[in-house]
Amino acid sequence: MSSSQFEPLSRRRSVDTRKRLLDLAEQQVLAKGFVATSIEELVAGVGITKSGFFYHFKDKNDLARALLERHIVRERELLDDLFRRADELNDDPLHGFLVALRLFAEMMAALPEAHPGCIAATLCYQDQLFDRTIHELNAQSVLSWRVRFRERFARIIAAYPPAEPVDLNALADMMSTLIEGGLVMGRALRDPSILPRQVLLFRDFVRQTFRP
Amino acid sequence: MSSSQFEPLSRRRSVDTRKRLLDLAEQQVLAKGFVATSIEELVAGVGITKSGFFYHFKDKNDLARALLERHIVRERELLDDLFRRADELNDDPLHGFLVALRLFAEMMAALPEAHPGCIAATLCYQDQLFDRTIHELNAQSVLSWRVRFRERFARIIAAYPPAEPVDLNALADMMSTLIEGGLVMGRALRDPSILPRQVLLFRDFVRQTFRP
DNA sequence: CGGCGAGCTTTACCTATGGTACAGTAAGCT
DNA sequence: AGCTTACTGTACCATAGGTAAAGCTCGCCG
Numbered sequence: 197m198s199s200s201q202f203e204p205l206s207r208r209r210s211v212d213t214r215k216r217l218l219d220l221a222e223q224q225v226l227a228k229g230f231v232a233t234s235i236e237e238l239v240a241g242v243g244i245t246k247s248g249f250f251y252h253f254k255d256k257n258d259l260a261r262a263l264l265e266r267h268i269v270r271e272r273e274l275l276d277d278l279f280r281r282a283d284e285l286n287d288d289p290l291h292g293f294l295v296a297l298r299l300f301a302e303m304m305a306a307l308p309e310a311h312p313g314c315i316a317a318t319l320c321y322q323d324q325l326f327d328r329t330i331h332e333l334n335a336q337s338v339l340s341w342r343v344r345f346r347e348r349f350a351r352i353i354a355a356y357p358p359a360e361p362v363d364l365n366a367l368a369d370m371m372s373t374l375i376e377g378g379l380v381m382g383r384a385l386r387d388p389s390i391l392p393r394q395v396l397l398f399r400d401f402v403r404q405t406f407r408p
Numbered sequence: 409m410s411s412s413q414f415e416p417l418s419r420r421r422s423v424d425t426r427k428r429l430l431d432l433a434e435q436q437v438l439a440k441g442f443v444a445t446s447i448e449e450l451v452a453g454v455g456i457t458k459s460g461f462f463y464h465f466k467d468k469n470d471l472a473r474a475l476l477e478r479h480i481v482r483e484r485e486l487l488d489d490l491f492r493r494a495d496e497l498n499d500d501p502l503h504g505f506l507v508a509l510r511l512f513a514e515m516m517a518a519l520p521e522a523h524p525g526c527i528a529a530t531l532c533y534q535d536q537l538f539d540r541t542i543h544e545l546n547a548q549s550v551l552s553w554r555v556r557f558r559e560r561f562a563r564i565i566a567a568y569p570p571a572e573p574v575d576l577n578a579l580a581d582m583m584s585t586l587i588e589g590g591l592v593m594g595r596a597l598r599d600p601s602i603l604p605r606q607v608l609l610f611r612d613f614v615r616q617t618f619r620p
Numbered sequence: 621c622g623g624c625g626a627g628c629t630t631t632a633c634c635t636a637t638g639g640t641a642c643a644g645t646a647a648g649c650t
Numbered sequence: 651a652g653c654t655t656a657c658t659g660t661a662c663c664a665t666a667g668g669t670a671a672a673g674c675t676c677g678c679c680g
Binding site for chain 1: 439440441443444528529530532533534536537543546547550551572575578579581582584585586587588589590592593595596597598602605606608609612613616617
């Protein structure tokens with residue numbers, strides 16, 4: 197805080213062991229799942245000993261929480277940025293949303309093998325291995341997506357009243373649902389194009405639903 | 409085969425140990441995941457020893473495969489039955505499909521906590537722990553859903569040509585995607601109503617897409 | 621310059637779990 | 651009677667997560 201106003205500037209030999217542990221862990225968890233990622237493997241990868249790991253993380257559960265927290269922050273920033281860019285290009289709420297969805301689909305398509313979002317779903321499916329904090333973090337994150345999309349839809353509805361009544365929560369959840377499901381499907385079929393195509397299909401659905 | 413034409417009638421002391429192992433395993437896997445379900449726990453539950461388990465299953469991977477195979481068969485039977493019932497009620501392909509979707513949503517809503525389908529997704533997310541056979545089984549199952557729904561949509565399109573071109577594979581996959589994602593969401597938010605509502609929303613989408 | 625504390629290492633050890641090997645045994649089938 | 655099925659029992663191994671505690675070392679602060 198005093199000597200350097202930027203970063204704590206590496207107390208010691210390694211530049212940022214904790215961060216390197218998290219980076220490697222994220223990469224391995226996305227590639228092969230949490231349980232298949234061993235602590236020994238991680239410490240060997242960053243060049244420390246097992247005790248060094250437990251200096252940074254209380255246990256493996258603690259690592260999972262740190263991974264999830266970091267993931268949630270990044271995801272929110274990414275979405276904020278994406279919607280901001282879409283809104284800058286567009287005044288109309290519906291058009292802005294449709295642009296954002298297209299941007300999102302393009303981003304998903306451009307991504308390599310490992311998709312983000314897997315972290316959340318991966319941990320969700322193994323959440324009995326973890327404590328409640330992990331589960332609650334996950335739920336909180338999903339709910340924040342619901343709120344974000346519901347607000348968007350509320351604005352769209354004001355401008356484009358739909359012909360039939362729409363379940364706004366369900367429509368908002370559909371986005372998260374398609375992402376989580378799309379990741380599962382993409383993984384099962386080894387076809388990364390599935391998720392972006394589902395997002396584009398959702399986009400069609402939204403467009404149809406609020407068409408003038 | 410000779411003495412009893414009904415069931416093999418319990419070779420020995422237990423009625424059907426293998427089935428009881430599978431039943432308990434399924435229940436525990438749905439409740440807390442595959443890795444959190446220990447072999448010791450299963451054998452204690454059905455009243456045999458660890459060696460007894462390895463008599464029935466080569467290893468834990470073999471148990472996973474048996475679980476998945478049984479699940480896939482049941483799922484197919486369930487879907488066959490559901491579509492058959494919907495078709496009996498209806499001649500029109502679109503209407504039949506919509507009825508089937510409603511039946512499906514009702515079934516999902518009526519289900520208790522543990523949904524089927526979790527098995528597939530659960531194993532999918534931990535598939536690096538298993539051998540290729542598990543992964544291929546899963547992919548095969550997902551593809552069979554795609555084929556089933558695509559055929560349905562092809563028949564619907566013949567009767568109700570859509571205004572805009574539709575990506576049939578993506579539309580077919582959307583069902584599986586919403587189911588897998590809906591299970592993740594329902595699990596994360598502890599809200600079993602999410603999946604049936606997503607199915608009903610999908611139904612709306614299909615109805616809109618093929619409306620006359 | 622000396623000590624404190626952050627960030628580790630070293631050593632040692634415990635437990636749970638999956639898994640192997642193999643001998644033995646009771647009940648049924650032919 | 652003898653083969654097979656469906657186990658039990660005993661013994662043992664490896665891997666992984668985790669704990670405990672002492673020691674070392676570099677940078678910073680006074």
